[in-house]
Amino acid sequence: MAREQIVDLKLEDFGTFVIFTAIYAAGSLGLPKLHLLAYQVTIGEMAAPFVAIFGIPAVFGLTLGQFIANLGFDVAPVAMLSPIVSFAGLIIIYYLRKTSTLGGCIIYILITSLWISYLLPQISNVSTSYAEASAFLEQSLAILVGYVAYLIAKRSIANPNVTSKNH
Amino acid sequence: MIAAATGVAMTGIFLILKGLILYAGILMTLSFVAVIVTFLYSDTKNWSSALSKFGRIPRDAVIGGFPVDISLTIQIIIMTELLLFGGGFAMYFALRVRMGVWPPLGTPILSDTIARVQTLILISSSVLVEWAISKLKQGNQKAFRAGLIGTTILGAMFPILQFGFEWPHLLLDKILTPSTNLFGSTFFLLTGIHGVHVVAGVLAFTYVDIRAFMGQYSPKNHGFVEATSTYWHFVHIIWLFLFALMWQGSRLLI
Numbered sequence: 035m036a037r038e039q040i041v042d043l044k045l046e047d048f049g050t051f052v053i054f055t056a057i058y059a060a061g062s063l064g065l066p067k068l069h070l071l072a073y074q075v076t077i078g079e080m081a082a083p084f085v086a087i088f089g090i091p092a093v094f095g096l097t098l099g100q101f102i103a104n105l106g107f108d109v110a111p112v113a114m115l116s117p118i119v120s121f122a123g124l125i126i127i128y129y130l131r132k133t134s135t136l137g138g139c140i141i142y143i144l145i146t147s148l149w150i151s152y153l154l155p156q157i158s159n160v161s162t163s164y165a166e167a168s169a170f171l172e173q174s175l176a177i178l179v180g181y182v183a184y185l186i187a188k189r190s191i192a193n194p195n196v197t198s199k200n201h
Numbered sequence: 202m203i204a205a206a207t208g209v210a211m212t213g214i215f216l217i218l219k220g221l222i223l224y225a226g227i228l229m230t231l232s233f234v235a236v237i238v239t240f241l242y243s244d245t246k247n248w249s250s251a252l253s254k255f256g257r258i259p260r261d262a263v264i265g266g267f268p269v270d271i272s273l274t275i276q277i278i279i280m281t282e283l284l285l286f287g288g289g290f291a292m293y294f295a296l297r298v299r300m301g302v303w304p305p306l307g308t309p310i311l312s313d314t315i316a317r318v319q320t321l322i323l324i325s326s327s328v329l330v331e332w333a334i335s336k337l338k339q340g341n342q343k344a345f346r347a348g349l350i351g352t353t354i355l356g357a358m359f360p361i362l363q364f365g366f367e368w369p370h371l372l373l374d375k376i377l378t379p380s381t382n383l384f385g386s387t388f389f390l391l392t393g394i395h396g397v398h399v400v401a402g403v404l405a406f407t408y409v410d411i412r413a414f415m416g417q418y419s420p421k422n423h424g425f426v427e428a429t430s431t432y433w434h435f436v437h438i439i440w441l442f443l444f445a446l447m448w449q450g451s452r453l454l455i
Binding site: 048052055056057063098106107 | 313317320321323324327328330331334430431434435437438441442444445446448449450
């Protein structure tokens with residue numbers, strides 16, 4: 035059997051990893067924040083629900099993407115810990131993907147909002163209550179948009195013929 | 202031969218960067234490209250008989266007493282590249298920490314318009330090559346070839362923008378040169394090394410394209426395509442660091 039094994043590197047995970055890194059880093063550095071209602075939403079955050087489809091490579095990719103994005107901003111050293119917090123949230127989305135992706139996303143929102151509301155008053159002149167409210171709303175909006183995109187993507191993956199038939 | 206040409210090319214790039222003998226530097230760099238093209242041309246004649254078997258070699262095969270495994274080869278290449286760029290970034294951070302002000306006074310704020318386009322190009326090419334490979338696995342050769350050609354074209358646009366537009370603009374208009382300050386030296390060194398890697402990636406994809414059009418890849422035989430795409434993704438990820446540190450980093454003031 036081993037002799038019949040043909041060279042197939044199974045390296046597609048690296049591609050997924052890099053693409054998600056790029057989505058977060060380039061989405062944060064290269065694109066302006068998206069204005070939804072009165073809030074600014076980081077485009078990279080919208081990719082978080084897709085962890086449920088693309089798995090661990092996406093988790094590591096988004097985490098590294100956030101690290102790279104923070105390198106490009108003039109942030110306090112404590113902000114460089116943000117990828118670790120995001121990683122914890124993304125891992126929860128990954129492990130809850132079979133039971134409830136929405137539940138994982140809600141936990142992700144709570145974890146990252148708590149961290150941002152702790153971080154913001156330290157690196158800028160905003161009150162804790164404002165930081166809590168804006169962090170929660172901005173994260174919720176980003177994940178909501180991402181979750182809708184995730185549902186659409188999941189449906190098209192489950193029924194790949196639907197799209198082609200429509201054409 | 203290739204090693205000697207690489208040495209000549211590196212000397213040429215050094216001369217260009219130092220602004221010593223611009224035309225001699227360009228000539229030396231072009232000579233490297235000529236050697237590579239000659240090598241690939243002469244090699245192409247034998248592809249159908251010899252190199253076409255390269256991608257079909259079973260993982261546990263032995264040729265000339267040495268086991269052949271492309272995954273190990275690309276892992277070694279990526280590790281050496283990590284060391285190379287890791288050293289470059291270590292130098293950047295060492296300078297950044299030692300300098301009281303970073304970027305040093307006199308550093309212009311770089312326009313990141315071209316860099317943003319280049320980032321978009323690399324993201325698109327990474328997605329496209331993954332799509333092409335997925336099509337190959339489904340047995341769709343036409344889509345696979347189209348995806349590969351698209352990736353190569355997008356990849357070729359990157360060095361054209363870098364060496365054809367951005368560098369001449371920065372150097373000839375004296376906005377930022379290697380002798381401006383340490384930021385300038387680091388900028389041209391790191392983006393130059395990266396640019397050369399992108400050119401190498403484009404050459405590799407051209408090689409893959411030709412083999413693809415010769416029908417040498419199949420759903421069960423695409424190790425070389427995977428290896429090339431892995432290299433390309435690696436080059437892409439290095440670019441993200443460069444984009445953050447060089448273009449966005451020129452706006453910082455620590």
